[in-house]
Structures are given as structure tokens and as C-alpha cells.
Amino acid sequence: MPTEIIIPIPTPTVVVPSGMAINPILDFSPFLGLPIHLFITVFFVLVFLGVIIYWVVRLGKLASVRGWIESAKKMTPDDVQVWIITRVQRLFIECMTIKDNVLSSHDPLNIAMWYISSPMGVIRVGGQTAVVVSEDFDRNRDFITEIALCENLDYFNDNQEWLIKEAEKKYQDRLAELKTDDERAAVVKPKIIKPIEGFLSYDDHGKVCLQTINPDGLKIPPYNIFNPNRFRRYFPKGNSGVLFGGELTLNARDWNVDKKEKSFWEVHAFLMMAMAIGLISIVAAWFVPF
Amino acid sequence: MNGLFNIKDPAIGLPLYFWGWIILLIFSALAYAFFHFGKWKAYGPMQGLYYAFKDGSNAAFIFDSSLIGEFVAERIAKCIFDYSKWNYELDGISGWFKKYVFYYPTAFLDDISPLHALVYKFGKVNKDVGIARKLEGGDWERFPSVVCGGVPVDIVVDTDNWTIRTSAQHKAIEREALEWNKLNPDDQVHSYSKFQRYLLQGKIICPEVKKDHAVSWTRVNAGFTTDMEATEYTGKIIQMSEHQYNESQMAMNKLGWGVLLGGVGFAVLILVFRLITHFVH
Numbered sequence: 167m168p169t170e171i172i173i174p175i176p177t178p179t180v181v182v183p184s185g186m187a188i189n190p191i192l193d194f195s196p197f198l199g200l201p202i203h204l205f206i207t208v209f210f211v212l213v214f215l216g217v218i219i220y221w222v223v224r225l226g227k228l229a230s231v232r233g234w235i236e237s238a239k240k241m242t243p244d245d246v247q248v249w250i251i252t253r254v255q256r257l258f259i260e261c262m263t264i265k266d267n268v269l270s271s272h273d274p275l276n277i278a279m280w281y282i283s284s285p286m287g288v289i290r291v292g293g294q295t296a297v298v299v300s301e302d303f304d305r306n307r308d309f310i311t312e313i314a315l316c317e318n319l320d321y322f323n324d325n326q327e328w329l330i331k332e333a334e335k336k337y338q339d340r341l342a343e344l345k346t347d348d349e350r351a352a353v354v355k356p357k358i359i360k361p362i363e364g365f366l367s368y369d370d371h372g373k374v375c376l377q378t379i380n381p382d383g384l385k386i387p388p389y390n391i392f393n394p395n396r397f398r399r400y401f402p403k404g405n406s407g408v409l410f411g412g413e414l415t416l417n418a419r420d421w422n423v424d425k426k427e428k429s430f431w432e433v434h435a436f437l438m439m440a441m442a443i444g445l446i447s448i449v450a451a452w453f454v455p456f
Numbered sequence: 457m458n459g460l461f462n463i464k465d466p467a468i469g470l471p472l473y474f475w476g477w478i479i480l481l482i483f484s485a486l487a488y489a490f491f492h493f494g495k496w497k498a499y500g501p502m503q504g505l506y507y508a509f510k511d512g513s514n515a516a517f518i519f520d521s522s523l524i525g526e527f528v529a530e531r532i533a534k535c536i537f538d539y540s541k542w543n544y545e546l547d548g549i550s551g552w553f554k555k556y557v558f559y560y561p562t563a564f565l566d567d568i569s570p571l572h573a574l575v576y577k578f579g580k581v582n583k584d585v586g587i588a589r590k591l592e593g594g595d596w597e598r599f600p601s602v603v604c605g606g607v608p609v610d611i612v613v614d615t616d617n618w619t620i621r622t623s624a625q626h627k628a629i630e631r632e633a634l635e636w637n638k639l640n641p642d643d644q645v646h647s648y649s650k651f652q653r654y655l656l657q658g659k660i661i662c663p664e665v666k667k668d669h670a671v672s673w674t675r676v677n678a679g680f681t682t683d684m685e686a687t688e689y690t691g692k693i694i695q696m697s698e699h700q701y702n703e704s705q706m707a708m709n710k711l712g713w714g715v716l717l718g719g720v721g722f723a724v725l726i727l728v729f730r731l732i733t734h735f736v737h
Contacts, residue, residue, distance in 0.1 A: 186462045189471070193462070203461065203473045210480035217484050221491035227509050230605035231502045231527075257602035257609065266691030281689060284678040289523040292501035309519060309613055311679025314671040369682040377673060384676060385668040387656065388616035389648045393599045400680070414689070418696035425701060433705045440712035444719015451723035456734050 230258070237261035238294055247296040248280075249289070251307075251394065259296070269297065269306075270411065279411030284308045300394070303401050304410035312397040314384040318376055319368075319400070323361045329379065330359050365402040504528040505605055513585045514600055514608045521615040521669060531584040533612045533619055534597075534647050536626075536633050539564070539587050561587055588646035597649040615669040618648055628664035636660055 192203040237247045237259065246264045251257055262269045269280045280299040282288075287308030289296050298307045322329065333356035344350045362372035376384065461473040496503070504527035508515030516533035519525040544563055559573040561583035568576070568583075576583070589596045600608030617623040633651055636659075637644045645651050645660070654660040656667060 186464060186471075188462060192473075203471075207461075207473055207476055207480075210477050210484075214480050214484045214487065217487045217491075221487070221495070224506060225491070225495055225499075227506045227605060228499050228502055231499070231505060234502055235498050251602055255600075255602050257604040265695050266689050268689045268692035270692075279692075281684060283681045283684065284675070286675050287523070287679055289519065289525055291517070291525045291527065305681065305684075308523075308675070308679035309611060310521065310523065310615075310671055311676050313613060314676060315680060365682075373682065383670040383672045385670055386613075386615070387652055388614070388666050388669055389618050389652045390613040390615075391597055391599065391649065392601050392611035392613060394601050394611075395599075414693055414696060417693045418700055421693060421697035422701050428701075428705060433708050437708045437712040437715065440716035440719070444715050444723075447720050447723035448726065451726040451730070454727070456731070 233259035233261065234291075234294070247294055249296050249298045251298065251300040253301050255394065268414065269299065277411040277415055278407040279414055280304055280306060280407050281410065282306045284311065287311065299407060301408070302398070302406050304405045304407050309392050310386070312394075313390045313392060314386045315400065316393075316396045317386050318380065318384045319362050319372070322359075322372075322376065322379070323363075326359060326361060333359060333378070363399075365400055368400055501525075502527050504532075505607055505609075507582075508607050508609075509605070510579070511582045511585070513582075514598065514610055515604065516610040516612050518612045518614055518619050520617070521613075529582065530610065531582055531588075532621075533610060533614075534649070535584050535588045536630055536646055536648060536651060537584075537588070538621070539584050540582075564590055591644050592646050592650060593644070595650070597647065614648075616666045618665065625665045628662050632660055632662045 189203070192206070193201045195201050197205075234247070237245070240261060241247070244263050244265065245261050246269065248260050248262045248269055249257060250260060260271070262271055264282070267282045269282065271278065278301070280297075281304060282297055283305045287298065287306050287310075289298060298309070299305075300307060337353070337356055340353050341350050344353065356378060359375055360367075360371070362368050362375070461476070462471050464471055465475060505515050507529040511529055511531070514530040515527060516530050517525045517527055518533050540560055542560070544558070544560055557574070557577070559568070559577040561576070562568050562573050564587040565583060575581075585596075598610070601611040602609050612619070617625050618629060620626055629648070629651055633645045636654070637646075645654060651660065655662060655665070
């Protein structure tokens with residue numbers, strides 16, 4: 167009977183160098199020969215990158231109103247936040263200089279300027295005040311005024327016959343109430359009512375007509391969706407912000423016509439001194455002995 | 457990497473990869489806090505633009521009669537009802553499904569696939585504008601005043617606090633609109649515009665809300681002046697003329713400062729270079 171020979175097989179032992187740690191689960195390498203802890207690390211890196219990408223994308227959506235924050239940060243007493251509505255109805259927020267109620271850009275090449283005629287048109291969003299302007303009108307815009315005028319001018323234009331009869335009737339009733347000719351002569355006959363088609367007719371007779379019909383002010387509904395195109399036809403033709411700024415620039419030039427032109431030395435004195443000091447410094451630095 | 461990440465720290469004996477996880481977690485939390493509190497919060501009233509973009513709707517600026525405004529998503533500015541607060545009867549479906557899976561716009565809109573509904577549910581996409589528009593029969597007042605960041609933006613002037621959800625006026629409007637909708641299922645009211653139209657026509661009676669707002673002639677005359685006196689902005693012209701008169705001198709002075717600082721800076725560099733070469737030798 168053959169004898170069994172038992173050869174002891176040495177079991178492999180993992181020798182962990184001193185100063186290192188091996189974890190039976192986290193150092194298990196079931197996939198691509200890479201330990202599990204490496205995959206977990208990659209997961210945490212992705213989480214970190216995910217947080218950054220999420221916020222960058224989210225804040226990127228607010229890029230067009232970044233001017234709102236930037237203007238708030240660098241606001242000085244001469245600065246004002248301006249919401250600009252372009253001719254193609256895009257909205258931008260910028261920080262501009264205000265002097266004597268005139269808004270002008272910080273960029274000297276941008277000559278557009280606007281006059282703040284209505285302090286009641288100043289808007290307040292998030293604790294910051296701002297003025298709304300548009301490229302095709304040289305004054306600041308007041309949504310509530312524009313809504314009021316649109317509502318009432320449309321009503322006025324659509325109800326001409328009725329308004330003429332009504333005004334005439336009121337006039338005749340008033341005359342009938344009075345007893346003497348002197349009193350009757352003092353009563354003002356209502357203005358001739360005809361449609362208000364634009365700025366010229368509003369200036370000519372429209373404002374007076376509206377004031378006669380609504381002496382206490384214009385009424386608007388409590389809830390309004392502002393339609394900027396509705397009021398455009400009442401803007402004075404050609405009075406854009408750029409034209410206004412250009413005219414002011416020319417006027418400012420006229421003020422200087424009589425002034426004596428500055429001499430070469432008045433203009434260049436500081437530059438010459440600076441050049442001399444700079445040159446002396448360089449020469450001194452080159453030749454100073456140690 | 458020869459077990460580089462398995463090296464134990466000498467303090468408490470944890471492997472390096474463990475510390476790496478902790479550091480990454482802390483950095484993630486710090487980045488989140490930085491963006492949330494440092495950047496996002498600063499936008500405050502402008503955040504409505506983002507929510508409008510997410511909802512695929514317009515955005516809106518709501519201004520009161522003093523022109524104090526807020527930037528909100530279109531649903532806040534136009535929809536009377538918050539449909540997420542309505543009670544939806546779902547036959548045979550348990551509470552957890554309703555809470556975690558059911559996307560309420562699917563009760564009104566039939567063009568949302570189940571997959572989209574899930575994505576919208578977890579992305580918190582609001583479809584209230586679409587719901588209101590459908591329930592009103594497709595009519596929807598929409599003429600965006602401006603475009604901001606690619607999102608059309610309406611400018612709404614609300615002089616009677618209708619759009620403030622906690623106001624007495626809003627609650628009254630909600631009550632009357634609900635009543636109207638019960639009696640007129642084919643001609644429902646879901647937007648403030650339609651509510652106002654019916655209110656002014658006398659179809660709806662709501663004593664809690666105003667029917668008009670008066671704008672004084674002082675305001676109208678200032679807001680739309682027909683003439684402008686040159687004296688009103690002469691100060692600006694004088695300021696500009698002063699600027700023009702001194703412009704060339706100011707430019708030269710600015711250049712002078714540049715030359716001065718550049719010259720002195722260059723001299724210092726020469727000096728430093730000479731000192732180094734001197735002492736190295």
C-alpha cells in the first residue's frame with residue numbers, strides 16, 4: 167500500500183509594511199485591479215466638481231442681471247443704477263454717473279445721456295433704487311404714467327363722439343344754471359376734441375382735453391401688464407438718448423470757445439517732471455557704488 | 457501607486473484616502489456654502505429669472521404703486537391659484553406615491569410623458585402657467601416688455617396687492633374666482649387679467665378689491681414732460697465743458713504717473729539685480 171506523503175503547502179501571507187493600513191473591504195480589487203477606496207475617492211471628487219458645476223450653471227443664468235450686483239458694490243454718491251431697454255427690447259443693468267439730473271455713461275465713448283424728469287419714475291428693487299431709460303427716449307420712463315396715459319388716450323380716441331356730446335351738454339347745462347351774461351361769459355367753452363395721435367397732438371390739445379375730462383388725475387385699473395410698445399407712438403420723434411447726449415456735448419464745447427487754450431507747459435509740466443525723475447532714478451540705480 | 461494612499465497618518469492611524477474623503481467632503485460643503493451665501497443670496501430679488509428659466513415660462517417684475525418691485529416667475533405675477541396646494545383624488549394610490557412620485561400637472565396637462573413627469577417632479581419644475589392657460593381655454597395675456605438673459609420678462613404694475621399671496625385682496629380674488637369657476641366650468645378664470653376684465657364688466661363682484669387707481673397730474677406731467685428748459689441741465693453742460701477743457705492735461709497727468717511709477721520701479725529692479733550679482737560674487 168503506497169504511503170501518503172503530505173507535503174505542507176505554505177499559505178501566502180500578506181506582509182503589510184509598517185506605517186501602512188490594509189482594509190479587507192476597501193482594499194478589495196474586484197474591478198480593473200483597482201481597490202474600492204479609489205472608486206470612492208473618485209466619487210467624492212465628482213461630488214465636489216458637481217457642486218461647482220451646478221452653481222456655475224445656476225449663476226450663469228443670472229449673468230444678464232450681474233450689473234445689478236456690480237453697481238451696488240461700486241456705488242458712489244455720483245452713481246446711479248440704470249436699467250436700459252434697448253430698441254430691440256433687451257434689458258441691461260448698468261451703473262452710470264448722475265450730474266444735475268443728467269445720466270451719462272462711465273465709458274467716454276458712449277455719448278448717450280438721459281434726463282431724469284420724473285423722480286416718481288425711480289424704481290426700487292431689493293433695497294436699491296434705479297432709473298429706467300430706453301434708447302429711443304431721452305428722459306427716464308415711468309411705467310405708471312405711461313399706463314395711465316395709454317389707458318386714457320385710448321379711451322379718449324375711441325369715444326370721440328360721445329365725449330364731444332358730453333362736453334357740449336355739460337357746457338350748455340352750466341350756461342343754463344347761470345343768470346347773468348357776465349357769469350356766462352366767464353364759463354370756458356370746452357376745447358375742440360379731436361383724436362390724440364402722437365406727441366404733437368398731445369402737446370397741442372391732448373393734455374388740456376384730458377385735464378378737462380379728468381381734473382383729479384387719470385384712472386388706471388389696479389392690475390396692469392405693461393406694454394412698452396403701446397406708448398412708443400407718443401414719444402417725440404427722434405428724441406433719443408444719443409441725440410440728447412450729443413447736443414449736450416456740443417453745448418459743452420461751445421462753453422469753451424472763449425476760454426484761452428492751455429499752453430504746452432500747462433498741459434505737459436507734470437509729465438516732463440515725471441520723466442525727469444524716472445530717468446534720474448534709473449541712472450542713479452545703475453551707477454550707485456556699493 | 458505602491459499603496460501611497462494606504463499610508464497611515466501618525467496621529468490616529470487612518471489611511472490617507474480616508475483623510476482625502478474628509479477633505480473633499482469639507483471642500484464640497486464649503487463650495488456649496490460659498491456659492492449659496494456668497495453669490496446666490498446676493499441676487500435676492502433677481503432669482504426669479506432663474507426659476508422662470510427652469511419652469512420654461514416668462515419671468516416678471518411686479519411693481520406696486522410706489523414702483524417697489526420684485527423679480528418673480530410668471531406664475532406668481534399672473535396665476536390666481538397655486539395648483540400644488542389643491543387636493544388631488546387618486547383612486548387606489550397610496551399616500552407615499554402621491555407625495556413622492558405623483559406630479560400634479562399631469563392631472564391637467566396630457567402632453568407630459570411619465571418619464572418627463574418624474575424628471576420635472578425631482579427637478580421641481582413648475583407648470584402652473586401651462587395649467588392656468590389650459591383651464592382658461594388657451595387665452596393668455598402675454599406681451600413681454602423686455603428680454604432679460606434670454607427669458608421674456610413682463611412688467612406688471614399691481615397697485616392693490618393682488619399678487620401678494622398672503623394679502624386680503626388675493627384671498628378674496630381666489631375665493632371669487634373659485635366660485636365663478638364652479639358656476640361656469642366652460643369659462644373659467646385663472647389669471648388676474650381675466651379676473652379684472654370680468655370685475656370691470658360687472659360679471660364678478662368682489663368688494664375687497666379696488667376697481668381703479670388714480671394717477672395724479674403732477675406725476676403724469678413729470679413722467680411725460682412736453683417741454684424741457686435748458687436751465688434744468690446747464691450744470692451738466694458746465695461740468696462737461698470743464699472736463700473737456702482739462703481733458704488733455706488730465707490725460708498727460710495720468711501718463712505722467714505711469715512714467716514716474718514705471719521709471720522708479722525699473723530703477724528698483726536694476727538696484728535689486730545689481731545687489732544680488734554683487735553679493736553672489
